[in-house]
Amino acid sequence: xNHLPTLLALPASWPRALPTLVLLPLxxxxxxxxxxxxxxxxxxxxAGIAFGLLYGAFMPASATDGLRAALAGMALGMAVMLPFxxxxxxxxxxxxxxxxxxxxxxxxxTWSAVLGSGxxxxxxxxxxxIRQGKLRALLGNVARILHLGSIAVLAGMPRAMVREGWxxxxxxxxxxxxxxxxxxxxxxxxxxxx
Numbered sequence: 001x002n003h004l005p006t007l008l009a010l011p012a013s014w015p016r017a018l019p020t021l022v023l024l025p026l027x028x029x030x031x032x033x034x035x036x037x038x039x040x041x042x043x044x045x046x047a048g049i050a051f052g053l054l055y056g057a058f059m060p061a062s063a064t065d066g067l068r069a070a071l072a073g074m075a076l077g078m079a080v081m082l083p084f085x086x087x088x089x090x091x092x093x094x095x096x097x098x099x100x101x102x103x104x105x106x107x108x109x110t111w112s113a114v115l116g117s118g119x120x121x122x123x124x125x126x127x128x129x130i131r132q133g134k135l136r137a138l139l140g141n142v143a144r145i146l147h148l149g150s151i152a153v154l155a156g157m158p159r160a161m162v163r164e165g166w167x168x169x170x171x172x173x174x175x176x177x178x179x180x181x182x183x184x185x186x187x188x189x190x191x192x193x194x
Contacts, residue, residue: 019055020186021050024106027179030097034175045100046153049074052103069106075101076110094174101182109185112194117174117181124177134169141169176194 026048030040056070077098084090100118102110130140188194 001131010157019052019104020190021039022051022055023101023186026100026185027182030093031173031176031179034093034173037169039091040097042093042096042177045093045096049096049102052100056103070103071100072107073074073105073110074099076107077114080114090174094178097175097178101178105182105185108168109189112184112189113178115181115187118180120180120184121172121174121177124180125172128172132170138169 026044026125030044034040034043049079052074053067053070057067059066077100078095081095081098085092085095098110098114101113105113125138129135183194
């Protein structure tokens with residue numbers, strides 16, 4: 001019986017693992033809900049952001065954690081996705097979800113998660129477009145995003161003008177791409193691949 005407290009004791013590294021143990025189920029829930037409803041609920045993203053910020057505020061700060069890093073990661077994640085929301089390419093839930101990821105990962109690793117999410121989103125979009133027989137429309141829309149869309153919206157051109165000539169390919173659940181890209185990033189970081 002004297003060994004019971006020792007068996008129940010958490011390892012010394014548990015504070016470093018806690019964000020991952022919370023982030024992964026939140027991402028899985030966001031992806032599942034987005035696939036089913038094409039929406040990511042505020043209660044999920046805002047609770048995740050709150051946890052990421054609180055963890056950053058109350059855990060011992062180092063080079064990769066702390067409230068400042070959590071705030072910077074959240075701001076970066078949202079700022080990178082905001083132009084796509086302004087062009088109506090993705091929803092506000094996707095922006096908030098990437099902000100949540102940033103609150104957990106901090107700014108340096110958020111860049112990797114954004115890149116991974118973009119790659120996953122591209123693969124999912126191509127697969128979806130091929131399945132729907134709309135690959136040409138998808139490629140035309142991508143060309144508009146790259147050549148006109150982001151510059152026009154940031155310059156203040158009305159969204160209606162930016163959207164002219166676009167063909168809907170369907171609504172991709174980008175929460176699935178964010179979850180896939182972020183989990184890939186977390187695993188790559190864990191195994192020292194990036």
